[in-house]
Amino acid sequence: MSEQIDDLIKSHYAAGFVTDIESDTLPPGLNEDVIRFISAKKNEPEWMLEWRLKAYHAWLEMVEPHWAHVSYPDIDFNAMSYFSAPKRDEDRPQSLDEVDPKLRETYDKLGIPLHEQEMLAGVAVDAVFDSVSVGTTFRKKLYEAGVIFCSISEALQDYPELVREHLGTVVPQKDNYYAALNSAVFSDGSFVYIPKGVKCPMELSTYFRINEAKTGQFERTLIVADEGSEVSYLEGCTAPMRDENQLHAAVVELVALDNAKIKYSTVQNWYPGDEEGKGGIYNFVTKRGLAHTNAHISWTQVETGSAITMKYPSCILKGDNSIGEFYSVALSSNFQQADTGTKMIHLGKNTRSTIISKGIAAGHGSNTYRGLVRMNPGATGARNYTRCDSLLIGDQCGAHTFPYIESKNPTAIIEHEASTSTVSDEQLFLCLQRGISEEKAVSMIVNGFCKEVFRELPMEFAVEAGKLLEVSLEGAVG
Amino acid sequence: MLSIKNLHATVEGEDILRGINLDIGPGEVHAIMGPNGSGKSTLGHVLTGREGYEVTAGEVTFMGQDLLALAPEERALAGLLLAFQYPVEIPGVSNMEFLKTAVDGMRKYRKLEAMDSVSFMKLAREVCKRVDLDQNFLKRGVNEGFSGGEKKRNELMQMMLLEPHLAILDETDSGLDIDALQVVAAGINSMRDGKRSFVLITHYQRLLNFIEPDHVHVLGGGRIVRSGDKSLALELEDKGYGWLESEAV
Numbered sequence: 001m002s003e004q005i006d007d008l009i010k011s012h013y014a015a016g017f018v019t020d021i022e023s024d025t026l027p028p029g030l031n032e033d034v035i036r037f038i039s040a041k042k043n044e045p046e047w048m049l050e051w052r053l054k055a056y057h058a059w060l061e062m063v064e065p066h067w068a069h070v071s072y073p074d075i076d077f078n079a080m081s082y083f084s085a086p087k088r089d090e091d092r093p094q095s096l097d098e099v100d101p102k103l104r105e106t107y108d109k110l111g112i113p114l115h116e117q118e119m120l121a122g123v124a125v126d127a128v129f130d131s132v133s134v135g136t137t138f139r140k141k142l143y144e145a146g147v148i149f150c151s152i153s154e155a156l157q158d159y160p161e162l163v164r165e166h167l168g169t170v171v172p173q174k175d176n177y178y179a180a181l182n183s184a185v186f187s188d189g190s191f192v193y194i195p196k197g198v199k200c201p202m203e204l205s206t207y208f209r210i211n212e213a214k215t216g217q218f219e220r221t222l223i224v225a226d227e228g229s230e231v232s233y234l235e236g237c238t239a240p241m242r243d244e245n246q247l248h249a250a251v252v253e254l255v256a257l258d259n260a261k262i263k264y265s266t267v268q269n270w271y272p273g274d275e276e277g278k279g280g281i282y283n284f285v286t287k288r289g290l291a292h293t294n295a296h297i298s299w300t301q302v303e304t305g306s307a308i309t310m311k312y313p314s315c316i317l318k319g320d321n322s323i324g325e326f327y328s329v330a331l332s333s334n335f336q337q338a339d340t341g342t343k344m345i346h347l348g349k350n351t352r353s354t355i356i357s358k359g360i361a362a363g364h365g366s367n368t369y370r371g372l373v374r375m376n377p378g379a380t381g382a383r384n385y386t387r388c389d390s391l392l393i394g395d396q397c398g399a400h401t402f403p404y405i406e407s408k409n410p411t412a413i414i415e416h417e418a419s420t421s422t423v424s425d426e427q428l429f430l431c432l433q434r435g436i437s438e439e440k441a442v443s444m445i446v447n448g449f450c451k452e453v454f455r456e457l458p459m460e461f462a463v464e465a466g467k468l469l470e471v472s473l474e475g476a477v478g
Numbered sequence: 479m480l481s482i483k484n485l486h487a488t489v490e491g492e493d494i495l496r497g498i499n500l501d502i503g504p505g506e507v508h509a510i511m512g513p514n515g516s517g518k519s520t521l522g523h524v525l526t527g528r529e530g531y532e533v534t535a536g537e538v539t540f541m542g543q544d545l546l547a548l549a550p551e552e553r554a555l556a557g558l559l560l561a562f563q564y565p566v567e568i569p570g571v572s573n574m575e576f577l578k579t580a581v582d583g584m585r586k587y588r589k590l591e592a593m594d595s596v597s598f599m600k601l602a603r604e605v606c607k608r609v610d611l612d613q614n615f616l617k618r619g620v621n622e623g624f625s626g627g628e629k630k631r632n633e634l635m636q637m638m639l640l641e642p643h644l645a646i647l648d649e650t651d652s653g654l655d656i657d658a659l660q661v662v663a664a665g666i667n668s669m670r671d672g673k674r675s676f677v678l679i680t681h682y683q684r685l686l687n688f689i690e691p692d693h694v695h696v697l698g699g700g701r702i703v704r705s706g707d708k709s710l711a712l713e714l715e716d717k718g719y720g721w722l723e724s725e726a727v
Binding site: 431 | 528568
């Protein structure tokens with residue numbers, strides 16, 4: 001199969017671009033033909049291909065960033081394959097018995113029901129099972145409200161103009177190295193459009209899409225909330241996610257038009273590597289929202305997975321009176337490294353932003369908060385409040401804070417508070433002496449530390465997030 | 479209840495306890511006195527299994543069990559409670575949550591039915607009143623921003639809720655004004671039921687005016703150098719520790 005494709009790609013210069021869109025996987029390597037292949041495979045409009053190629057050429061000129069407080073071996077971008085179709089049913093595990101017992105153990109600890117476990121583990125299920133019917137009623141309700149929620153590939157077929165109008169307007173192709181790469185080769189992702197004045201009748205969750213479109217390593221999400229509309233979007237789930245691809249470079253763009261409100265919550269639990277720090281996902285994501293007049297964008301994230309995380313969900317507060325919020329819990333255990341934070345760019349008058357960041361480091365973990373608050377000359381009367389708290393568990397881990405503050409408007413007010421604390425032996429002993437086990441004690445202390453952020457999560461998710469931290473910290477103490 | 483035989487313990491390689499022998503029967507109140515550095519607090523920490531305190535010789539039996547073989551939380555569940563001299567703060571964890579978690583664990587261990595949140599809340603409020611703490615303290619972080627006296631009363635509250643078989647109170651009287659001391663003493667006295675035993679670690683005779691001990695022991699150089707009844711405490715108040723220490727060496 002791969003030879004066939006090799007030949008096809010090589011044949012391009014002789015006979016123009018021909019592609020066998022029946023093939024499932026591309027051989028490793030990245031060049032123009034790979035991008036043409038992806039675009040053709042998805043039957044994309046011509047402008048989309050041009051857009052991808054423009055990104056690719058920009059990427060070629062860029063250098064991999066190394067400013068983050070993380071270290072990892074160089075990535076060989078030509079050793080990766082940039083397209084692989086979803087697995088066919090016969091290649092998937094036929095039952096949960098074929099799934100890694102360790103993974104199942106974690107599912108059980110998190111209390112995930114059996115049929116959901118099957119779905120998450122990618123078990124081939126031919127019978128119509130619960131979630132499918134849930135998905136169908138769900139779609140019907142959204143359709144009635146006029147909400148579009150589909151994969152971005154579908155959107156490119158069905159609503160190309162809507163995608164074209166907004167794609168890349170918040171995160172341009174040349175924004176940064178990984179965003180450029182994503183723009184060139186993105187596989188799939190979600191597209192959401194909420195019409196004017198509509199309040200989306202339910203939480204939108206990628207969870208409902210997980211089975212029909214396996215999100216690949218270069219996921220692309222675009223959410224457009226039209227004037228006066230409102231939506232809450234949930235990405236990921238607490239169940240651990242495994243993937244053969246080590247590098248994940250997603251892009252998420254949010255567009256909140258006048259008076260619109262977008263709430264974006266993430267629970268990220270990609271495979272973090274083993275106890276020795278081997279394996280694990282690199283999660284290098286660009287997430288940004290553009291808020292027009294009176295619009296409100298809120299990011300909430302609980303990051304417990306991945307070996308290395310570089311991620312800064314940001315808000316551009318362009319319109320007057322717009323609001324940006326960032327609530328984050330990031331946990332680095334074992335040998336995990338996280339460099340995460342946010343950017344609040346205040347352009348409009350009376351724009352407001354709030355940043356609450358809770359970093360937890362345990363084991364040999366390294367946890368870094370990096371945040372930028374910028375008040376542009378036009379940001380008269382703008383305000384920012386930032387709080388960064390770090391919690392250290394054990395004496396082998398590290399926490400760092402890099403706040404960047406730039407103010408070009410004398411009327412803008414910026415507040416920054418930071419603290420570092422530890423889970424001390426005295427605290428643990430008090431708990432033990434009252435009959436509370438060490439694991440329970442740590443989880444109680446950590447949950448107390450994260451309370452302000454969990455409060456921002458949708459209700460049932462907050463409970464799960466607490467449980468997730470507990471499971472992620474297992475064995476991190478003592 | 480508790481039987482200590484020839485207990486030796488070191489902290490960071492230094493011998494602190496050098497052969498403690500002590501028997502405590504059900505319902506008894508023992509006062510342990512002694513100058514600074516005599517090993518009073520160490521004894522409390524060794525018995526409850528604090529990390530960093532190494533037992534080098536001796537045996538301890540608690541209610542028929544080999545106490546030293548148990549993990550710290552198992553000792554607590556078995557009914558041994560230490561009220562701390564300097565209670566630590568746990569910011570972010572509400573007192574109510576902390577108490578409920580501890581009581582839930584204890585009830586489970588004792589095979590009692592779990593308490594629902596409403597009845598627990600009611601109980602916690604009653605206990606709050608008994609130790610003369612405002613109910614707001616239940617909502618605040620564990621000991622977070624409490625004054626010294628408030629922390630001690632919070633310890634007492636934990637004792638009342640957990641109902642230990644043996645409570646070791648490590649200088650619970652230190653730093654208390656006379657009113658607070660009376661509240662604490664009344665709290666402890668109210669828990670004397672003829673079965674529950676107490677060890678009062680203290681510098682001063684003052685506390686013993688309010689809680690009458692059955693036995694008084696004086697610790698010096700890691701050993702019990704003198705035992706007696708409550709009159710021993712009065713004698714110490716009079717003469718200081720000097721006369722006993724010279725005997726100990």
